Amino acid sequence: MNSKSDDPMHIAPELLESLEKKGVSRRDFIKWCTGMAALLALPSSFIPRIAEAVASQKPYLVWLEYQDCAGDTEALLRATKPTVSQIILDIFSVEYHETIMAPSGFAAEKSLEDVVKNQKGKYFAVVEGSIPLKDNGVYCCIGGKSAIDIVREVCGNAAATLAVGTCATHGGIPAAAPNPTGAVGVQEAVPGATVVNLPGCPLNVENLTATIVHYLTLGRLPQTDRLGRPLFAYGKRIHDNCERRGHFDAGQYVQKWGDEGHRQGWCLYEMGCKGPETFHNCPTVKYNEGTSWPVQAGHGCIGCSEPHFWDSMSPFYGRLPNVPGFGVEKTADKIGAGLAAATAAGLAIHAVGRAVSSGKKDKE
Amino acid sequence: MHATASVRAVEDALGITIPDNARIIRNLISGIQYVQDHVIHFYHLHALDWVDIVSALSASPAKTSALAQKISDWPKSSEDYFRGIRDRIKAFVDRGQLGPFSNGYWGHPAYKLPPEANLMAVAHYLEALDWQRDVIKIQALLGAKNPHAQTYIVGGMSIPVDPESQNALNAGSIAFISGLAAQAKDFVEKVYVPDVLAVAPFYLEWAGYGAGVGNFMSYGEFPNDNESNTANMWLPRGIILDKDLSKVHPVDQQKVTEYISRSWYNYSGGDDKAKHPWDGETNYNYTGPQPPYEYLNTDEKYSWLKAPRYDDRAMEVGPLARMLVAYASGHERVQEVVNSVLKTLGVGPSALFSTLGRTAARAIETLVTAEQIPVWMNQLAANMKNGDMRIHNGEKWDPSTWPAEAKGYGFHEAPRGALCHWVKIKDKKIENYQCVVPGTWNASPRDAGNQRGPYEEALVGTPIANPDQPVEILRTIHSFDPCMACAVHVLDADGNEVIKIKVK
Numbered sequence: 001m002n003s004k005s006d007d008p009m010h011i012a013p014e015l016l017e018s019l020e021k022k023g024v025s026r027r028d029f030i031k032w033c034t035g036m037a038a039l040l041a042l043p044s045s046f047i048p049r050i051a052e053a054v055a056s057q058k059p060y061l062v063w064l065e066y067q068d069c070a071g072d073t074e075a076l077l078r079a080t081k082p083t084v085s086q087i088i089l090d091i092f093s094v095e096y097h098e099t100i101m102a103p104s105g106f107a108a109e110k111s112l113e114d115v116v117k118n119q120k121g122k123y124f125a126v127v128e129g130s131i132p133l134k135d136n137g138v139y140c141c142i143g144g145k146s147a148i149d150i151v152r153e154v155c156g157n158a159a160a161t162l163a164v165g166t167c168a169t170h171g172g173i174p175a176a177a178p179n180p181t182g183a184v185g186v187q188e189a190v191p192g193a194t195v196v197n198l199p200g201c202p203l204n205v206e207n208l209t210a211t212i213v214h215y216l217t218l219g220r221l222p223q224t225d226r227l228g229r230p231l232f233a234y235g236k237r238i239h240d241n242c243e244r245r246g247h248f249d250a251g252q253y254v255q256k257w258g259d260e261g262h263r264q265g266w267c268l269y270e271m272g273c274k275g276p277e278t279f280h281n282c283p284t285v286k287y288n289e290g291t292s293w294p295v296q297a298g299h300g301c302i303g304c305s306e307p308h309f310w311d312s313m314s315p316f317y318g319r320l321p322n323v324p325g326f327g328v329e330k331t332a333d334k335i336g337a338g339l340a341a342a343t344a345a346g347l348a349i350h351a352v353g354r355a356v357s358s359g360k361k362d363k364e
Numbered sequence: 365m366h367a368t369a370s371v372r373a374v375e376d377a378l379g380i381t382i383p384d385n386a387r388i389i390r391n392l393i394s395g396i397q398y399v400q401d402h403v404i405h406f407y408h409l410h411a412l413d414w415v416d417i418v419s420a421l422s423a424s425p426a427k428t429s430a431l432a433q434k435i436s437d438w439p440k441s442s443e444d445y446f447r448g449i450r451d452r453i454k455a456f457v458d459r460g461q462l463g464p465f466s467n468g469y470w471g472h473p474a475y476k477l478p479p480e481a482n483l484m485a486v487a488h489y490l491e492a493l494d495w496q497r498d499v500i501k502i503q504a505l506l507g508a509k510n511p512h513a514q515t516y517i518v519g520g521m522s523i524p525v526d527p528e529s530q531n532a533l534n535a536g537s538i539a540f541i542s543g544l545a546a547q548a549k550d551f552v553e554k555v556y557v558p559d560v561l562a563v564a565p566f567y568l569e570w571a572g573y574g575a576g577v578g579n580f581m582s583y584g585e586f587p588n589d590n591e592s593n594t595a596n597m598w599l600p601r602g603i604i605l606d607k608d609l610s611k612v613h614p615v616d617q618q619k620v621t622e623y624i625s626r627s628w629y630n631y632s633g634g635d636d637k638a639k640h641p642w643d644g645e646t647n648y649n650y651t652g653p654q655p656p657y658e659y660l661n662t663d664e665k666y667s668w669l670k671a672p673r674y675d676d677r678a679m680e681v682g683p684l685a686r687m688l689v690a691y692a693s694g695h696e697r698v699q700e701v702v703n704s705v706l707k708t709l710g711v712g713p714s715a716l717f718s719t720l721g722r723t724a725a726r727a728i729e730t731l732v733t734a735e736q737i738p739v740w741m742n743q744l745a746a747n748m749k750n751g752d753m754r755i756h757n758g759e760k761w762d763p764s765t766w767p768a769e770a771k772g773y774g775f776h777e778a779p780r781g782a783l784c785h786w787v788k789i790k791d792k793k794i795e796n797y798q799c800v801v802p803g804t805w806n807a808s809p810r811d812a813g814n815q816r817g818p819y820e821e822a823l824v825g826t827p828i829a830n831p832d833q834p835v836e837i838l839r840t841i842h843s844f845d846p847c848m849a850c851a852v853h854v855l856d857a858d859g860n861e862v863i864k865i866k867v868k
Binding site: 085145146296 | 409417520526
């Protein structure tokens with residue numbers, strides 16, 4: 001990095017020129033670096049460093065899919081800054097990705113073997129989908145190898161593994177009770193590997209690119225909570241940054257789909273929103289280039305970035321037992337009979353609620 | 365999309381009629397999904413079976429520009445533009461890291477396109493990557509996010525409609541959808557369809573390979589009214605048997621069954637009898653080799669897929685099935701576009717029963733669907749204008765209103781084909797739930813009667829120049845739009861497995 005790197009505008013001209021040759025416009029690139037610094041909460045002095053890191057290296061990346069629906073792959077295709085074509089052509093060398101790669105069969109498997117052999121300890125592995133451990137792993141095999149055997153080798157030899165989507169982080173839907181295949185997330189499958197968890201159903205691709213840029217820029221993986229989730233993306237609850245928080249505090253709740261409150265963007269707590277128990281940056285980053293996110297579209301959060309959400313967050317339309325913080329603008333008396341009753345039973349239920357969620361980063 | 369099939373199954377079980385806005389929003393979400401998904405399939409999951417990316421490096425930008433301008437008035441067609449694309453690919457190749465294009469079958473004799481057509485296709489591969497990200501925002505707006513829309517609820521949709529609110533779908537939303545719908549249609553008309561028509565003449569022999577089982581089923585999609593599993597739909601429901609386009613047979617969900625004779629499950633009534641999904645069972649019974657293994661024994665059970673059959677016949681599902689059923693049912697716009705494509709390529713309707721026909725049918729469906737999206741959008745705008753803001757029928761939202769027992773099914777045509785969910789509800793809980801998905805119809809293993817499924821049948825007779833580089837197999841398998849990294853085993857005449865490939 002050069003001496004002028006304190007000047008946020010000073011991204012080396014040669015660098016911008018070489019990127020332009022690769023089809024990346026100066027404007028887009030600077031905008032992207034700036035946005036990335038903001039997402040990672042880095043000072044603007046890091047902008048040139050982000051730019052240099054991304055432009056000078058082209059790390060190898062392999063993307064593995066197991067018990068999954070390719071939803072995280074689809075999310076990858078929606079990447080905006082950088083775009084997916086920049087990711088697969090210019091920023092990373094994506095040598096293996098079952099869905100988008102050109103070769104098949106033996107030729108495809110060779111691509112994976114080459115990276116593991118020739119780039120040992122230097123490549124990134126991304127894992128999508130859960131890994132079944134039951135019955136010797138027969139429930140998910142690729143080319144005759146079990147998923148568990150492949151991830152042990154590939155993730156065990158990677159610089160870092162990014163588990164994308166809740167299936168890869170904690171088993172997700174395949175691990176929902178009664179978990180017939182013994183599905184687990186990557187960290188549990190390969191305890192010795194360096195794993196960053198990026199849950200979500202699917203993950204928000206902005207958090208994937210930000211994690212990798214964080215690593216390239218700062219030379220280390222981002223700080224995580226006790227579930228391995230980066231704090232920059234999972235450090236706060238949906239509820240903390242929710243655009244409807246004002247209505248929650250004012251005691252204005254949607255009662256029925258399509259009612260006046262629903263049309264006016266009131267709080268979805270009574271419709272079962274799990275935002276108060278879910279750590280994720282959906283309200284600030286949103287999806288599809290900021291187009292929307294579930295609460296904006298009138299549906300409560302289903303807690304998809306929390307471990308075992310399918311079991312622990314359902315029924316999705318059942319109200320959370322108790323959430324502290326009512327009545328900032330209204331007293332509990334005025335909120336309504338239903339809520340008052342819930343409040344009356346509050347202390348005991350609240351204790352249970354906290355016990356259930358004690359696996360999460362607990363700061364209120 | 366499974367969300368659609370699942371809410372329809374429960375709505376059918378409980379006798380729920382959804383509000384008009386919910387129907388329209390679902391149609392819009394599915395419609396843009398067809399358009400976006402088919403374009404991704406063609407350019408990013410199928411094109412490299414036909415397009416040699418390395419050959420594009422030797423293309424003349426001037427000739428590529430001339431070719432592009434001859435087939436379309438798409439503005440990105442200048443010599444400088446194609447030179448820029450070629451240079452970008454060259455810089456990429458020169459760096460020595462080929463990424464997802466490493467170990468491709470480049471230079472294979474089965475690649476027939478001239479360098480200029482390859483360069484044009486590569487340019488559009490890159491453009492489509494950006495385009496798909498934009499146009500799917502229609503779904504993100506209506507569904508909260510894409511992928512995995514989250515606004516589907518039993519009885520309707522959870523996204524409010526209110527032209528006087530900033531927190532609901534309003535006139536601004538209509539404008540947003542309108543702009544993206546125009547962008548979607550423009551690309552399909554000026555890039556996707558012209559590319560298919562430009563590439564197809566070099567591969568016309570593929571109108572003679574990959575026919576498959578010759579039976580085609582569509583549940584129909586895009587309802588015009590709000591009754592559960594209505595037959596009144598924009599794309600009709602029906603079945604074509606034995607490639608006979610003169611007759612469209614009705615669909616009766618009672619005739620759908622699944623075999624597990626060659627699948628790693630067991631059935632309580634014996635493994636040779638098929639079961640209707642309401643009585644379906646999913647009991648694992650793995651009898652294959654322990655990993656790591658080289659080959660599966662295809663004389664025994666060999667797949668995790670069940671074998672769905674309709675009236676005991678294997679059925680192909682997907683865009684080709686939908687277009688054939690629509691064509692044979694007299695759908696005017698589909699007939700018009702199909703006839704125009706056939707005329708341009710100088711072939712008759714029988715050419716549709718092929719690998720090339722499957723790929724062309726997908727493009728045809730994309731065009732007619734892109735044209736239809738504004739129609740649904742205008743229906744939504746009209747409802748807003750008339751003060752109809754209902755999005756949900758909540759009569760059965762509370763489980764205490766449910767009968768002790770109920771059962772239902774939910775038809776849906778997903779982009780890659782016929783999908784149906786069957787549900788049995790008892791004491792307010794799911795008693796049994798089965799999904800029969802497009803992938804199992806098309807990739808079906810054999811059944812108790814040893815009938816082949818569509819993939820397997822379609823590969824019979826496909827010439828393979830080099831068994832180590834079986835790009836010809838990929839063409840046919842990919843033409844079905846497989847939903848998985850699926851295994852395909854190719855047997856020679858003696859039943860010995862000659863190659864085993866994993867299809868992406």
